[in-house]
Amino acid sequence: MSNESSLRSRLFADYGMFFVLAVLASLFSFLTYKEQHPTGSDAGRQVAEIVEESREGPLHVMIVARGTAEDREFTSAAREGLASNGVTVVAVVNGEPRDVRLEVERLSEDGQSVDLIVANDVASRWTVYDRIPELKMTPRVTPRPYYGADFLKSSNLIGVANQTAIYAIIAIGMTMVIVTAGIDLSVGSLVALAAVSSALFIRESGGVDASSAVVIAGVIGGILLCCLLGAFNGVMVTVFQLPPFIVTLAMMMMASGLAFRLSSGRSIAELPESFFALGGGRLMGVPNPVWLMVGLYVVGHILMSRTVLGRYIYAIGGNEEAARLSGVPVKRTLLAVYTVCGALAGLGGVVLASQLEAGDPKFGDKYELHVIAAVVVGGTSLMGGQGKVLGTLIGAFIIAVIKNGMNLTNVDPFNQKIVLGGVLLLGVLIDTMKRRPEILTRLFSQRG
C-alpha cells in the first residue's frame, strides 16, 4: 500500500511535467473545440451515403471541390461511392469557381443537365452557383458537420509529433551532456552540416537519379561526420580540460561556416525520391521521424537508467572527483557522451533534409536553444547529476504543444515568443520549487 503510494509520488516527482503536458493538451482541446467539417475520403464516402438515403430514381450528379490533395481524395471517394450506387456522375471539378462555370458550359453544349451538386464544405459555400442560371435551383449536398477540437484531430497530433521529432531526438544527446554538467551549443550547426554534407554527397554522386546505395552512404556519411565532430568536442573537453561551453561555441561557429562553404550558401535540392522516404515516409500512418524518435527514446531511457554507462554519466555530473576516485573512467565516458550528442545532431540534420527535400546551411538555426529549453523544461538540472531522458521527451512536447496551440488559436507570432520564454522560466521554476520546497516556505513565512 504505502509502497504503491510512494511509487506514485515518485512518479509524480520524476515526471510531474507530464501532468503539465496533460493540462496543456486539455486546455488547447477546449479552446479549439468547434464545428468541424469532415474532409478527405471519409467525407467523400459519407456524402455518397447521404445521396443514396434520399434518392428517388436516377440522378445526374456533379462533384465539386478544390484542387488540393485532400479535396482530390474527397472527390474520388465520392465518385466511387456514387458510381457503385448506380448514380451517374456527369462531371467532377477539382479547382476554382471558374472551373465550375466552364464545366457547366461544356455540359450544356452536350445537352446534359445536373440534378444535384455534391461538394465539400468549402466548395459548397462558393457563390458561383447563384451566378450560373443552370445551377441556381440545383440542390447541394455536403458532408455532415460535427463538433470536435482542432487540437485533437489526428492529423494535428501527428503533425505536432512530426515537428517535434527532430528536436526531441537531438535532445536525448543534450540530456546526457547536461547531466554530466556540460553543455553542447554546436548541435544546431551540426544539423546544418549534416544536411548539407549528405545532400551534397548525393547530388555529386548522381543527383536526382542517385541509387539507393548512394543515398544510404550519404545519410551515414552525414551522421558520421557529426559523430566525429562531437568526438572532437569530447577530446577538447576531456584531454585538454577546456570548458564545454567554449569548445562547443567554437564548434558551433566552425560547423556552420563549413556548412555554408560546402554549399556555397545555397540550398541543395537535386535529390532523388528515395532520400525523401526517410523523413517524409509513413509507417502505419505515423511519420518515420516519429517512429525514430520513439525508438531512440526507449534506447536512451534504458541506457540512462539501466546501464553502467548511465550510472557513470550521473556520477560524473554529480561529483566528478568522487567518480574518478571510485574508478569511473571519466574521460572515456565524457568522450562517449559528446560523441553521441554529435551523432544525434547529425541524424537530426539528415532527417530534416529528407523532410524538407533539400540540404540548406540555414537549417538548424537556434536549434541548440530549443533543444536546451526542452531538456530544462523536462526537469534536467544544468548543474548536472540530475535529469531524466523521458522528462526531456515531455519537455519537448510541452514546448511543441504550446506552439501548436498558439497557432491554432491564432496568437500573433511575436506574442508566441514571449509566451515561450515565459514557459521556459515557469518550467524551471516549478521544477526547482518541487525539489527545494523550503524556498517557498521561507519566502512566504518572511512576508507573512
Next chain:
Amino acid sequence: MNSATPTADAPLLEMQGIQKSFPGVHALSGVDLVLQKGEVLALLGENGAGKSTLIKILAGAHRADRGMMRISGDPVTLASPAAAISAGVGVIYQEFNLVPGLSSWENIFLGREEGSLFVRRTAERKRASEIFEQIGARIPIDAPCGQLSIAQQQMVEIAKALSQEVRIMVMDEPSAALTPQEVDKLFAVINRLRDRGIGIIYISHRLDEIARIADRVMVLRDGKYVADRLISDVTRSTMIEWMVGRTIDDEFPKRSVSIGDTRLQLKKLRREPSVRDVTLEIARGEIIGVTGLVGAGRTELARLVFGADPMEGGEVWLDGRRLKLHSPGDAIRAGICLLTEDRKHQGLVLGLSASANFALPNLAMLSTLGWVRHRQERDRFRHYVDTLKIRLSSPDQLAGHLSGGNQQKLVLSKWLEQNSEVIIFDEPTRGVDVGGKYEIYTLMNELARQGKAIMMISSELPEVLGMSDRIIVMHEGRITGTVDNVGDATQETLMDLAVG
C-alpha cells in the same frame, strides 16, 4: 525587542519541544535544550541521532516543524542563517561550507565584507591573519580554500565563526579532522570564549575530548532526549550506554593474526613537496597505522599509491609485481583501494542514491555486459547496511541526506565490497559513533585475517595505538619514525616523532 520580563537570570538559550521530520524520517521528536552563559555543553549521540539537525535548526538552516526557541529569554524565530547570525549564533558545520575558489580570508568575510562598495582587502586580510594567529593555525592565507587540507579547511571554518560577534557558538564535530596539537589549540580558543561568557555547544564522538572540555553533557538517541548531566557526574561508560543503549567494554576488538610475507612495497615514492622518498612495506594480514601532523603528507602518500595523483618518482609493487598506476581505475583493477578522508567531495556523489554510490566502484561485478543488475546491487548493499548498521530510510535515499557518520559508513561499504588486496583507510572513523567504530574495527580485523594488507591513516592516536601492528609517523613528507612494538608506545612517543 525590549521585553518587560526580567531576562537577567534567563538562560542564554532555550530550545523547547523541537520537532523535525524529513520524508521517511523523524529526525527530532520533541527535544529540549538549555544552554547557560559561559558553559560548554557537549551534545552526544549515535550517528543519525539528530544532533546536526538540532543545531541546523538553531542556525536557521532548517526550520523546525514544531517547538520554540528563546535567546536570553526573548522568543526568536530563526528563519534564515542570516537571522541566526544577527541573533548572535555562530556555527561551525560538520560539513564545510567554503567556496573552493576563494582564499581563506575571503571565505571568512564572505557575506559580511567590510567597506560599502569596495572590499577593504588589506583590513580583512589582516584581521584574518590575527584570528589564525590566535588559534595557532598555520594556513597559506592567500591560497584558494579548495587546495587546503581538510584540517586546514576546518581551521578556516573555526576562524570564520570566531570572526563574528557571537553569543552562542555551535561546533559540529570540529575536531574530527584535527590532530591532537590542533585540538589543544582549539580547546584553548574554547576556553577563552567560555571566559568571555559565550555559550558553546560542542558535538563530538571523541569521548576523551568531551571529558576534557565540557561542563555538561546532553545525549540524544533516535531524535529523542535521553539524559543531561554535569560532566563531573558521569563516566565514560555511562555516556556510551546512554548513546548506544548498551555497554561497550573494549573499544578495540582483539585480534590474533599471523603476519605473513610482504605484499605491498612502496619504493622511494616521491611527489614534491608533500611526499619525499617514502619507502614502506606492508605484509599479509598486517595493519599499518600512519600518523603525523596535518600536512605531514599522509593523504598525499595514499593518493599516490592509489594513482589519484601522478608520481614524480618511485615504484609501487604488489605481490612481487610492479604496478603501473595512471588512474584510480588502474589501482582498483590491480587490487588497491582508498577510502578517502573527505566524503563530501571525494567519497560520495551526494545527489545519487545511497545504493548507487555503493555500486559505483563495483559496477564491474554488479553488471552483465553493461547492464546494471539492480536486484543484486540491492542485496549486496543490504548486507552492508546490516553489518555496518547504516541508518537510512531506504537504499534510494540520497547520499547527501544521510547523517555525517552514516555517509562515512556508506563510503566504507562501497570499498569493502571491492574486496581489494590492499586497503588504505584515510581517517576511516571520522565522525563515526562509538558503536560504529567498533563495527569498523571488527571489519578491519576480519580483512587482516583474510590476508589483506591494510594501511590506516589516522589522527586519532588511541585508534592508531589500539589497531595497528606497526606505526609509521610522518613529518613533512618523510617517514620520521617507525614503532614496531606498539604495545609499549604511548601517545607521547608518537607526538614526539610527529614533530620531527
